[in-house]
Amino acid sequence: MKVVLLAGGYGTRISEESQFRPKPMIEIGGKPILWHIMKEYLHYGFDEFIICAGYKQEYIKNYFAHYFLQASDISFDFRVEREKDHREIHTSSFEPWKVTVVDTGLDTMTGGRIKRIQPYVGDEPFLLTYGDGVCDVDIRRTVEFHRSHGKLVTMTAVKPEGRFGILDLDGDRIASFREKSKDDVGYINGGYMVVEPAIFGYIDGDDTTLERKPLETIADEGQLMAFKHNGFWQCMDTMRDREKLERLWASGEAPWKVWDK
Numbered sequence: 001m002k003v004v005l006l007a008g009g010y011g012t013r014i015s016e017e018s019q020f021r022p023k024p025m026i027e028i029g030g031k032p033i034l035w036h037i038m039k040e041y042l043h044y045g046f047d048e049f050i051i052c053a054g055y056k057q058e059y060i061k062n063y064f065a066h067y068f069l070q071a072s073d074i075s076f077d078f079r080v081e082r083e084k085d086h087r088e089i090h091t092s093s094f095e096p097w098k099v100t101v102v103d104t105g106l107d108t109m110t111g112g113r114i115k116r117i118q119p120y121v122g123d124e125p126f127l128l129t130y131g132d133g134v135c136d137v138d139i140r141r142t143v144e145f146h147r148s149h150g151k152l153v154t155m156t157a158v159k160p161e162g163r164f165g166i167l168d169l170d171g172d173r174i175a176s177f178r179e180k181s182k183d184d185v186g187y188i189n190g191g192y193m194v195v196e197p198a199i200f201g202y203i204d205g206d207d208t209t210l211e212r213k214p215l216e217t218i219a220d221e222g223q224l225m226a227f228k229h230n231g232f233w234q235c236m237d238t239m240r241d242r243e244k245l246e247r248l249w250a251s252g253e254a255p256w257k258v259w260d261k
Contacts, residue, residue, distance in 0.1 A: 001143070001194075002121055003041050007034060007131035008054025008104050008113055013237050022056045024131030025063065026242060029249035032063065033236055034131050036256060038097065043259040044139040046127060047097040050120050052104045052113040061101050068094055111208030118200050129191035134245070134256035135233035137192050142227045146194035152223035153199065153215070158190030158233040187226065190233050232256060 011023030018026070024034035038049060053060050071094035077086050100120055104113040114128070125146075127139070137156050146154035189211065202214040218224045232255035236242050248254045 001046060001125060001127050002048045002050055003038075003046050003127040003129075004050045004052065004114065004117060004121065004195075005034065005037065005129060005131045006052050006110055006113060007060065008052050008057065008106075008108065010055050011132070014239060014242065016239055017242070018055075021059050022053070023236070025056075025059055026236065028236075028242070028245045029254075033134065033245070034060070036134050037129065037131065039095070039259050040134065040256060041127070041139060042095055042097060046139070047095075049097060049099045050117050050126075051099065051101045051131070052117055053101050054104050054106050054108060054113065057101065057103045064099050064101060068092065105206060108206040109209045111203040111210035111212075111214050112206035114210060115200060115203040115205065115208070118197075121197065123197050125194060125196050128193040128195050130235070132237070133191055133233065133235035135190060135192065135229065136231045136255045136258060137190070137227075137229045137233070139192065142192060143194055145227050146225070149225050151225045152196045152218050152221075154194040154225045154227050155215075156190040156192035156233075157187035157226040157228050159187055159230065160233065160235075187228065190229060192227075192229075 005024070007022060007024040009023060011018030011026075014023060014026065017023070024037075025032040027033070028036060034051070041047075041049070051060060072092040073090040075088040075090065077088065080086050102117050102120065104116040108116065127143075135156070135158065142154060142156060199214065199218070202217055203210070204213075208214060215224060234241065234245060234256075236245060245254075249257075
């Protein structure tokens with residue numbers, strides 16, 4: 001299965017960083033969060049990626065165009081004749097993945113971006129997620145669950161951590177004050193979806209938001225299934241989110257780091 005990554009939005013809620021580069025290229029531990037997501041998928045055996053780019057899409061293309069050199073120890077010998085290769089590769093440690101970066105437009109909505117990459121996916125099921133969130137979901141089990149029910153779309157359902165404390169009230173008296181837990185909130189769309197190619201027929205064009213009419217219609221038809229994930233999940237909407245992910249990575253205990261190297 002190919003992996004489709006939505007990476008074309010403006011990222012306005014984290015404009016401190018996104019004014020300089022697309023949100024999926026904001027770094028955690030010196031690597032773009034997009035790289036972290038791709039490493040998750042590679043760990044489960046998925047190595048072909050289609051990136052739906054848009055805002056500052058040239059940044060993503062340049063990153064992968066020079067990725068081999070970034071991952072290599074290399075000597076440049078400019079004393080040799082011009083027609084000879086002046087590069088000598090010593091060691092390389094790059095990932096064995098295929099990456100297709102598609103300019104899906106500057107203001108295209110999420111559904112429209114998916115519609116635009118249809119020629120690259122073809123008539124096959126594919127994996128789909130957003131380029132700004134990481135988790136420790138077992139992607140292989142998600143695919144197995146999708147195949148077991150035979151429906152159109154499987155969506156990973158997660159419970160986000162609460163950001164505010166909870167007041168337990170007994171009338172007007174505060175019985176207790178505690179941190180908000182996952183039990184206090186319902187499931188939300190965590191991305192990490194498995195999608196049948198029939199979804200393209202639910203998308204009209206660039207102005208279509210995937211999470212509105214297409215998925216709402218699919219849900220009404222009983223074709224949208226939830227793979228419940230109660231482990232770690234974190235999106236990177238704000239600088240606070242980025243700082244949290246950075247702290248986890250620096251601690252050496254980042255839950256989404258399921259790969260060995």
